[in-house]
Amino acid sequence: MKKIFAILVMxxxxxVLVACNxxxxxxxxxxxKIGIIADLSGSGSTLGPGAVNAAELAVEEINAGGGxxxxxxxxITGDSASDxxxxxxxxxxxxxxxxADALFLMSNSANREAMMSTVEKSNKLFFYTPIYEGGSYGDxxxxxxxxxxxxxxxxxxxxxxxxxxxxxxxxxxxYVWARKTSExxxxxxxxxxxxxVGEEYVPxxxxxxxxxxxxIQSADPDFISVEVVGADAISFVKQLESMGLDKxxxxxxxxxxxxxxxxxxxVGMLEAASYFYNLDTEANKEYLKNYTEKFGEDAVRPxxxxxxxxxxxxxxxxxxxxxxxLEVKEVNEALPTVTFSGPKGEVSFDGEGHHASLPIFLxxxxxxxxxxxxxxFGIIEP
Amino acid sequence: MxxxxxxxxxxxxxxxxxxxxxxxxxxxxxxxLMDVVNLAHGEFVxxxxxxxxxxxxxxxxPWLSFVIAPVIVAIFGLFIEKILIRHLYGKIMESILxxxxxxxxxxxxxxxxxxxxxxxxxxxVEQTVNVFGAGYPVYRLLIVVLALVIVALLWYLERKTNVGxxxxxxxxxxxxxxxxxxxxNRVYSIxxxxxxxLAGLAGAIIAxxxxxxxxxxxxxxxxxxxxxxxxxxxxxFGLVGSASLLGGSESVFSFFFDPVWGSIAVILITIVFMxxxxxxx
Numbered sequence: 133m134k135k136i137f138a139i140l141v142m143x144x145x146x147x148v149l150v151a152c153n154x155x156x157x158x159x160x161x162x163x164x165k166i167g168i169i170a171d172l173s174g175s176g177s178t179l180g181p182g183a184v185n186a187a188e189l190a191v192e193e194i195n196a197g198g199g200x201x202x203x204x205x206x207x208i209t210g211d212s213a214s215d216x217x218x219x220x221x222x223x224x225x226x227x228x229x230x231x232a233d234a235l236f237l238m239s240n241s242a243n244r245e246a247m248m249s250t251v252e253k254s255n256k257l258f259f260y261t262p263i264y265e266g267g268s269y270g271d272x273x274x275x276x277x278x279x280x281x282x283x284x285x286x287x288x289x290x291x292x293x294x295x296x297x298x299x300x301x302x303x304x305x306x307y308v309w310a311r312k313t314s315e316x317x318x319x320x321x322x323x324x325x326x327x328x329v330g331e332e333y334v335p336x337x338x339x340x341x342x343x344x345x346x347x348i349q350s351a352d353p354d355f356i357s358v359e360v361v362g363a364d365a366i367s368f369v370k371q372l373e374s375m376g377l378d379k380x381x382x383x384x385x386x387x388x389x390x391x392x393x394x395x396x397x398x399v400g401m402l403e404a405a406s407y408f409y410n411l412d413t414e415a416n417k418e419y420l421k422n423y424t425e426k427f428g429e430d431a432v433r434p435x436x437x438x439x440x441x442x443x444x445x446x447x448x449x450x451x452x453x454x455x456x457x458l459e460v461k462e463v464n465e466a467l468p469t470v471t472f473s474g475p476k477g478e479v480s481f482d483g484e485g486h487h488a489s490l491p492i493f494l495x496x497x498x499x500x501x502x503x504x505x506x507x508x509f510g511i512i513e514p
Numbered sequence: 515m516x517x518x519x520x521x522x523x524x525x526x527x528x529x530x531x532x533x534x535x536x537x538x539x540x541x542x543x544x545x546x547l548m549d550v551v552n553l554a555h556g557e558f559v560x561x562x563x564x565x566x567x568x569x570x571x572x573x574x575x576p577w578l579s580f581v582i583a584p585v586i587v588a589i590f591g592l593f594i595e596k597i598l599i600r601h602l603y604g605k606i607m608e609s610i611l612x613x614x615x616x617x618x619x620x621x622x623x624x625x626x627x628x629x630x631x632x633x634x635x636x637x638x639v640e641q642t643v644n645v646f647g648a649g650y651p652v653y654r655l656l657i658v659v660l661a662l663v664i665v666a667l668l669w670y671l672e673r674k675t676n677v678g679x680x681x682x683x684x685x686x687x688x689x690x691x692x693x694x695x696x697x698x699n700r701v702y703s704i705x706x707x708x709x710x711x712l713a714g715l716a717g718a719i720i721a722x723x724x725x726x727x728x729x730x731x732x733x734x735x736x737x738x739x740x741x742x743x744x745x746x747x748x749x750x751f752g753l754v755g756s757a758s759l760l761g762g763s764e765s766v767f768s769f770f771f772d773p774v775w776g777s778i779a780v781i782l783i784t785i786v787f788m789x790x791x792x793x794x795x
Contacts, residue, residue: 177625246746346526374653
């Protein structure tokens with residue numbers, strides 16, 4: 133009896149594993165397939181569902197407008213499970229088995245690195261959509277998220293002047309994005325006559341910031357550059373507030389749901405990004421209306437990270453139509469020539485580094501924990 | 515360094531030690547007594563933090579979370595002991611695997627029920643006290659008081675009550691205790707429930723300091739486990755000592771060098787200790 137039970141458990145377990153590995157979507161010759169991989173489960177899953185929503189909405193709009201090359205676009209969704217190996221397995225399934233023509237990734241840099249060789253071997257187009265640290269990659273790879281120079285170079289002179297922020301303190305997680313961001317921030321602050329009075333990097337998953345906060349107290353900066361991410365950022369801002377420190381905060385990578393969780397410690401925080409939910413433009417209102425119609429009132433609110441797949445999918449579709457076929461070489465040539473205007477404004481790729489020119493806004497967190505846009509910097513090149 | 519900063523740093527060290535202790539004590543009770551390593555301990559802490567979140571959602575006084583969280587997690591612990599832990603007494607490897615799996619299930623179930631976003635639990639006290647000119651949150655001092663209360667209660671329970679005598683007898687010699695008519699399964703069951711309640715209390719205590727989410731337990735199980743390894747097996751004051759050593763050196767290293775060195779210090783000290791200490795692992 134025990135043995136039978138054990139075998140049954142094994143079968144169920146294997147069944148679950150197999151089911152987890154399958155990606156949704158049936159094959160059909162009359163469609164053009166694209167894939168999106170996002171963190172639908174695991175540590176990144178606060179952002180994954182919104183990313184899939186944005187992709188679904190983009191594909192629906194493309195199909196409503198006649199599709200690509202007269203065919204319907206079919207979206208294949210993969211869950212990275214916030215894990216590098218799973219992300220790579222999903223990329224293999226989508227590119228090699230489902231034969232998708234383009235892959236969009238909304239996940240962290242570690243998961244992107246894990247699937248690089250899969251993507252290169254497949255010789256398909258690859259779009260990495262969220263904010264990231266910058267850098268150069270292969271010919272078929274495109275990056276549509278904010279890079280540090282876009283969030284810092286136009287914005288820092290403005291903050292330093294408007295908020296009289298001369299002395300800066302950096303607090304970040306100890307990984308590549310924060311280090312790269314600090315490097316560019318230092319150049320911008322020092323180039324404008326300010327100084328960096330301290331910098332601290334904590335391991336991912338840090339929950340007690342008391343010693344860091346003591347260091348900040350003794351350095352007495354005007355502004356803190358918040359380069360901690362996810363749950364760590366929330367703990368940091370909450371503890372900063374409980375210690376009674378009233379310093380200016382500038383963030384790059386804190387989504388609007390995290391701001392809500394930070395509570396009143398986040399009030400007054402500034403953030404530079406290419407999109408905010410409260411962006412007061414006709415295009416954004418139209419976008420949010422469509423979004424709510426499709427996904428309901430209770431759907432996750434789009435933010436600048438989770439909504440990032442929306443524009444590159446549209447740009448890809450326009451470029452394929454421009455090229456007239458799906459040949460990677462010709463789509464590559466067409467991609468820098470198209471511009472897409474969506475909820476954030478105009479987005480286009482440059483021909484050399486394959487990074488996106490994006491509109492950059494400065495948002496400020498109000499007493500109701502909603503972000504209002506206090507300054508527009510226009511389209512900023514990467 | 516000014517006097518105010520120095521005193522804040524010292525208070526930070528004391529509160530960090532208290533947090534280390536509060537997290538580790540539930541794990542130590544279970545491990546010391548039953549030789550069961552509860553790797554789902556972090557998730558038990560997470561359940562306690564969610565209990566604190568629910569308490570505030572229901573509009574109840576946040577102070578009540580210090581009662582509600584341990585009770586809820588204790589009841590859950592009782593259930594888990596009956597269906598899972600009971601079969602793992604004394605089997606360290608099996609208990610590690612089974613409780614690791616339990617942790618994964620708990621994370622996913624909580625994610626299904628409460629969603630993936632970060633939750634907040636409010637501070638029961640928001641005031642700060644003046645320490646030589648610098649403000650220091652009362653709540654962090656409260657954590658130290660709570661840690662001391664836990665030490666006192668456990669000490670009283672272990673040394674001054676019949677339950678304590680029975681428990682010590684079972685730790686020394688389970689077979690002989692059983693032969694003398696002590697129901698050792700009942701003792702194990704009680705200690706697992708007490709360990710779970712302490713994990714739940716730890717969750718309620720740290721919840722206001724951090725963001726409550728399903729994956730938060732991972733951050734705590736590691737340090738808790740190291741604290742137990744260094745000093746806590748079966749000895750309450752050994753645990754206080756190891757929490758002071760690890761929590762203290764983490765704070766000191768983070769302040770004077772770098773937080774990464776703080777984390778490294780915790781692991782290095784543990785390795786050195788394990789090398790020169792005779793243990794079953």
